[in-house]
Amino acid sequence: MSDLLTLAGVHTHIGRYHILQGVDLTAREGRTTMLLGRNGAGKTTTLRTIMGLWPASSGTITLAGTRIEALATPDIATRGIGYVPETMAVFSDLTVKENLILAARTGPLDDAQLAWIFQFFPALKKFWLSSAGTLSGGQKQMLSIARAIVEPRKLLLIDEPTKGLAPAIVGALIDCLAEIKRRGATILLVEQNFRVAEAIGDDVAVMDNGRIMYTGDMPTLAANTALQEHFLGLSLEAHQ
């Protein structure tokens, strides 16, 4: 299985703060890589750096064999990366339909893809012509994810999709992410909820202080309480 995304020695400065301090990370094609770590470890900065929203000060980022660290954000996005930020990033003044049309860059909305999205997120169909600003938090998150998967992408970057959501909605999100994964998508997912991480993660990378401290496969980390306590400061068992 080839590496779709590779970060090598990536440093990112935001103002005078040195946030990423040499990140080495790989996302393998067709697999879901979980990026875990404490708050402030640099997970969100890593995703934003990949998207070019906070440009890397040094290091290389390679997507499918092409260097992208010097590209502008729109160029990175059009190379096939879908990005779901952590802040339920919908366009509130536009309708659900308009939000999805905006995300479908290659042409009109695909009916089959829409029907598939509605299976997981029926609320989006119900509020199709409503302003996205009137949706609940969970519905906004659904729309945010739907926007990233409304057309095929090489890679999905998803930042804490379950943050602040009710358990029932988290369940729907897990089903959806599992189905996206089953369809062969490559996902780099930042997640604090270990139940979600364990349910859908194939590979895992743990960050701390702007560096990757551990990489391996998810089942190994999930089965090893000592590793979890060492790298994350808590165990999945305790968390669950």
Added chain:
Amino acid sequence: MMILSGDPPRSRVLSALLIVIVALLALAPFLFPGAKPLNVATKICVFAALVASYDLLLGYTGTVSFAHTMFYGIGSYGIAIALYTLGPTWTAVGAGLACGLPLAVLLALAIGLFSLRVQAIFFAMITLAVASAFLVLASQLSGLTGGEDGRSFQLPELLRPGTVFAKGVFGITVSGRTLTYYIVFVGAAAMILALLRVVNSPFGRVLQAIRENRFRAEALGYRTVFHLTLANCIAALVAAFAGALNALWLRYAGPDTSLAFSIMLDILLMVVIGGMGTIYGAIIGAVIFILAQNYLQALMGLASSAAADAGLPLLPGLLHPDRWLLWLGLLFIASVYFFPTGVVGRLRGAARQ
């Protein structure tokens, strides 16, 4: 619905208001044949288009520009200089448009490419500086622009007040002045409908996305500088055309009528009063503002006299016509306070409930 690009007023009251306004403007030469009412009607047409073009920038992209009067002025001066130098012919009108409109678009393109990458506040400052420089330039290049006095010119034969087409049509004489009014009316209507088309196109949706969150729009793959610059160019083109129409009506272009900063403030007030990000708000804002600007003083004079006749204390002094600007200011503060989303936003909100 097609003509409104699938974006109806979405409020019965607003629809009724717009129908009445458009009908009155369409029949203005016959309903209000006097010089002042027709001047007011023309100003409403010109400013409705001008304010709608500014709404494309402020309301749909969230960009504050102070250079809008500069584009308006370029359109005005284009017509004025061409007709002054080439004589009162249609070729001169065409030449004025052919020089003024592209110049406005090129300047907007240059300003956009150089300054829309930076933060909004710097863009606003840059437009302010460029507009100030242009105002000074227009005043200094007196050989070309007429300096502080501006340029008066003659219109082609067909548009002159002395050209009579018919007498006694609904009691008025249909003259070149009437034809000029209808050129302004149709031109303004076409510009507003074109802007409605722009804001309801996929391009318009991207502009709204940029207004809400520029980085989010970029993360979807949209080059925001390109979209903002294009919006700036479209707004400049419409403003320049509105300026050209105004010059045709006034048969004059000068710093006070086309480049003054007070015009910029008027545009800002009209956008806010009408409702930002609606296009229809431009029509409502222009009507309210221009009517108040032209008739509030006279109305206050009547009210003051009536209060004095009735022997009421204080009121005659408070409503004295000389205080009309104070009341105009209070009226606008009240309208912004009670209609923070503008008249159109308020009416649409009421319709939703």
